[in-house]
Amino acid sequence: MASFKKAWKSRQKNHHERSQPDFRKHLGLLEKKKDYKLRADDFHKKENTLAALRRKALDKNPDEFYYNMITTKLLDGVHIIKQPNEEATATEEQKKMMRTQDIKYVEMKRVAEANKIERMKGELHLLDADSKKKNSHTFFVKSSADVQSFDLANHLDTAPELVDRVFNRPTLKALETKSILGGVEPHMLTKLAKQRNHQYKILSQRIDREKKMFVISQKIQTRKDLQDKNNKVKVKKETPNAAAIYKFDTKRKR
Numbered sequence: 001m002a003s004f005k006k007a008w009k010s011r012q013k014n015h016h017e018r019s020q021p022d023f024r025k026h027l028g029l030l031e032k033k034k035d036y037k038l039r040a041d042d043f044h045k046k047e048n049t050l051a052a053l054r055r056k057a058l059d060k061n062p063d064e065f066y067y068n069m070i071t072t073k074l075l076d077g078v079h080i081i082k083q084p085n086e087e088a089t090a091t092e093e094q095k096k097m098m099r100t101q102d103i104k105y106v107e108m109k110r111v112a113e114a115n116k117i118e119r120m121k122g123e124l125h126l127l128d129a130d131s132k133k134k135n136s137h138t139f140f141v142k143s144s145a146d147v148q149s150f151d152l153a154n155h156l157d158t159a160p161e162l163v164d165r166v167f168n169r170p171t172l173k174a175l176e177t178k179s180i181l182g183g184v185e186p187h188m189l190t191k192l193a194k195q196r197n198h199q200y201k202i203l204s205q206r207i208d209r210e211k212k213m214f215v216i217s218q219k220i221q222t223r224k225d226l227q228d229k230n231n232k233v234k235v236k237k238e239t240p241n242a243a244a245i246y247k248f249d250t251k252r253k254r
Helices: 002-010 022-027 033-058 092-100 103-124 144-148 152-156 172-177 186-225
Strands: 072-075 078-081 232-236 245-248
Touching (some): 103 186, 186 245
Antiparallel strands (some): 072 078, 232 245
């Protein structure tokens, strides 16, 4: 008899939840209690949040002040953090370069620009007056009386108009026998002067560009170094012309 009861239970019909009636099937599946519970809880949660915000707005003191108001502002209904020193630390061009380019690419472009600068300096015979001393030619005489009567043009055996020339200074004998080489028409001299000024302008632009690329490279490297978890102290703030300077704790490397 016990075995018959066990077998009879297996033949019983399974329980099924009530489905949507035929005349309401166009409305979709029938909502069960668990579905309603989720929807009701979500609705009441939003309702309570709105009620709390309304209560907070009614209780707000218009003269109330928080120190956080100094560093934040409301823009189009959204709170954002002010960055007053952002304009003073980097230009828009530098920020775009630091966001989009890698330090290896920036360094490669800087080295290429530096090579072009050196090549242009060699072509234009540009001399750095600040770092190089001007050449001088010293003449020695026997007495101080000879210094007073010393004639540079007579000593060099050249015309007085050519004394200031440090190169291609012909003697009087050479001037009598042949004409000076390198004579150029005035309009050609004007054209050459314009071309030389244009090249110097390009060189100045390349020097400025190379300096900017160097600053960008330094700023990118500083941001990478700041990702280290070691303690650090800011020594100097960042400026558009220089990266920030930090002092890091000494780290032992094996």
